[in-house]
Amino acid sequence: MIPAGQKDFSIPDRIDAGDLIWDCQIHPHGTLYFSSEQVIWKDPEMETTMVEITVFTDADVRNQSNSDVIASCVRMLLDQAQIAGHLEDTLTELTVDLSTNTRGELECKYYFVAPDRRALFWEEGFEAMNLFGEVKGVTNGHIKYAMEAEYWMHRELYPNDCEITPELYRELQAMILHAYTDTIFSEASLAPFDTDELQRALNIVDYLNGIVNKPDSIINDQYIWAYARLMRMFTRARFSNFYGEIGARLGTDHTVYAEDSYLEKRPLVKLFNLVMFGSPSSHVRKIDSVWVDQSVNRPRWKTFMNGLTNEWSGLAIYSTVMLAVDISFLAVPAISERLSAQITLYISSLCSVASLVVSALLAQSSHQDSIDQATAFMTRMTRSLHGKENLAIIFSLPYALVIWGMVFFFLALSLAIFLSANVTTWCIVGPAWLLVIGFIGWPVWTARGPQIGQLVSSLWIRRKLVT
Secondary structure (H helix, E strand, O other), rough: OOOOOOOOOOOOOOEEOOOOOOEEEEEEOOOOEEEEEEEEEEOOOOOEEEEEEEEEHHHHOOOOOOHHHHHHHHHHHHHHHHHHHOOOOOOEEEEEEEOOOOOOOOEEEEEEOOOOOEEEOOOOOOOOOOHOOOOOOHHHHHHHHHHHHHHHHHHHHHHOOOOHHHHHHHHHHHHHHHHHHHHHHHOOOOOOOOOOHHHHHHHHHHHHHHHHHOOOOOOOOOHHHHHHHHHHHHHHHHHHHOOOOOOOOOOOOOOOOOOHHHHHHHHHHHHOOOOOOOOHHHHHHHHHHEEEEEOOOHHHHHHHHHHHHHHHHHHHHHHHHHHHHHHHOOOHHHOOOOOOHHHHHHHHHHHHHHHHHHHHHHHOOOOOOOOHHHHHHHHHHOOOOOOEEEEEEEEEHHHHHHHHHHHHHHHHHHHHOOOOHHHHHHHHHHHHHHHHHHHHHHHHHHHHHHHHHHHHHHHHHHHHHHH
């Protein structure tokens, strides 16, 4: 029940929890979090510079038990950092959160932040493999970009205590302009956005710069969050691409690790190329260009998935047409008299139906919008030794099935023609049939000619060596 005359429904600005006084903050996304300003000295004698500590937490400190546990944890962590001499920066932040252990007791999880260095640190050794993801061979100098990406993630989560300086604006503007130019003129750009997104990002940054540089402007949390999101994504891309390292990745299709010689042979793909009309080779090359070093480039993934979706949509139309033609052809009375042509049409119809079903299933299961979903999908699908090859074969199924449907329909039509005892039909249709076969084989030979020529040459050389 709302009391009579109550007009103020705002959240309290401050919460006095005894040891700590908390300021209530609302994230741009709407979540409530709390911050507390603390002042300590670099050493217990208080003879050196004062250090400002901002403590953040997502735990509900309005609950006294939560507040007491966090206050105890903050005191212990600050004492450890002070004694260890880790508070050399005049501005430091501490994020503390609560979790429940196996015994049902509350325990603290934390990390310190050095804003001037854009880095996180801890009072004990920290296992950082989870921060690296699938990036292997990380050096000490390379870690700084992973740390900086985590710093900007921290700024996204707690955007109320940050200043947008002209230096930060110029840094972000330069990264966007470089990525924009590279995306326009390079097909293998490492930018985490496409050209349209980069143009919009540049407009946002320029607009924000015009606002925050006004003398009477107030920097809102939304502005800081926007800067932090863009900085995190660009910094994470630098880390994934070994920016500043010898052998850095210079294109989305370049690997920074030694390639497995097995990948050059790909016997499984070569085997299925024979029955799938070379489609697995085409798809495995596309997969190699988007799934490099266990990572996905977002713009290239979008292009790859759009290409697959368009391909499957087109093949679904072909399959529908072929199915209608097969059913219509089966209704011809002359076909019922020729069992071989009838069986061949049945097989063609089954291939068309299978192509339709596989196209629908692949379009539904393979469409991943976010980069995290795409990475998880590719990791799951390529986990085995033949992972990429299996995926390429699966992606090739709609094309191979619809082509086989056409082949069997052509065979059924040929049987219906040449099983006729009419010599006139043989004489007239036979040359036309050979001409059509030539027209079909011509583009196939043109596209596959070099490969076929190499295969014939290698077989001829082996025969000469044997003899």
